[in-house]
Amino acid sequence: MLHRPTATRLGTLAGHSDAVYALAGRPGADQVFSGSADGMVVAWDSTRPEADGELLARVENSVYALRELPARGLLLLGHNFQGVQAIDLQTRTLAFATALPPVAIFDLVYSESRQRVYCALGDGTLAVLHGDDFRLEHLLRLSDKSLRCLALHESRGELAVGASDWKTYILDLDSLLVKTTLTDATNSVFTVAYSPDGQHLLAAGRDAHLRRYAAHDGYPLLDSVVAHMYAINHLAFSGDGRYLASCSLDKSIKIWDPTSLALLRVLDKARAAGHGTSVNKLVWPGTQQRLVSCSDDRSLAVWQVI
Secondary structure: OOOOOOEEEEEEEEOOOOOEEEEEEEEOEEEEEEEEOOOEEEEEEOOOOOOOOEEEEEOOOOEEEEEEEOOOOEEEEEEOOOEEEEEEOOOOEEEEEEEOOOOOEEEEEEEOOOOEEEEEEOOOEEEEEEOOOOOEEEEEEOOOOOEEEEEEEOOOOEEEEEEOOOOEEEEEOOOOOEEEEEOOOOOOEEEEEEOOOOOEEEEEEOOOEEEEEEOOOOOOEEEEEEOOOOOEEEEEEOOOOOOEEEEEOOOOEEEEOOOOOOEEEEEOHHHHOOOOOOEEEEEOOEOOOEEEEEEOOOEEEEEEEO
């Protein structure tokens, strides 16, 4: 029998003056980072929803992408139309800056095994940066539409890239050759995520379907679920792999069973005092089954899922 968790909104992290598009956080650490259309990058303590955030950076353009590198003590931010910047989290200073083509940066991932940063750009280009000093190594044009999202499968040496051309590309991490192209989506792919056990790739986007693929040669489609009313903006697995969370333009967050893709809980304004506008990103920080969401309503919400 499926366990249907309860989810309680513990508090609101407020301080941004515009839509919040980017989040970074990880299991085992309570700190969460947010980036906004107001150009501010802020650090928050997810265990203290009543506390103010700490401003880490203020840049000229919207921030769509953040990635923490805990082993390096760095936070990477995609500064749209400027490039990638690395903030030293101990000194709160700019450690590195790399210029990229003057377009939006929609996602960033870091490969520990390859010591590389991969960046999804709004002109359809994948940028690859060297991990030590973040110098630009390679620019690969994958599409004539925006690259919107990235997910790493380190053990398979693969990178999943979702794009606004309705395709998801599976690349070899080393050669950057396209191994497989997934064409099941009927609109832009906004989010891709590998399951914690590495067995599946999940993809979703503007067509509001949640699709699950087997993460082996050819990536066969296993499931397709109409998961939301409108575009799905992001997918995130809990640290223990027990839950999958999705968030949407339809203003809701949904909690799913990753094995069966059964819907377990809906967090929206009517049922759970949820966000009143599009929910853009999700992270599961810490060790207490807490979920943090961000929204066009300029706030972050902290949820306890039990």
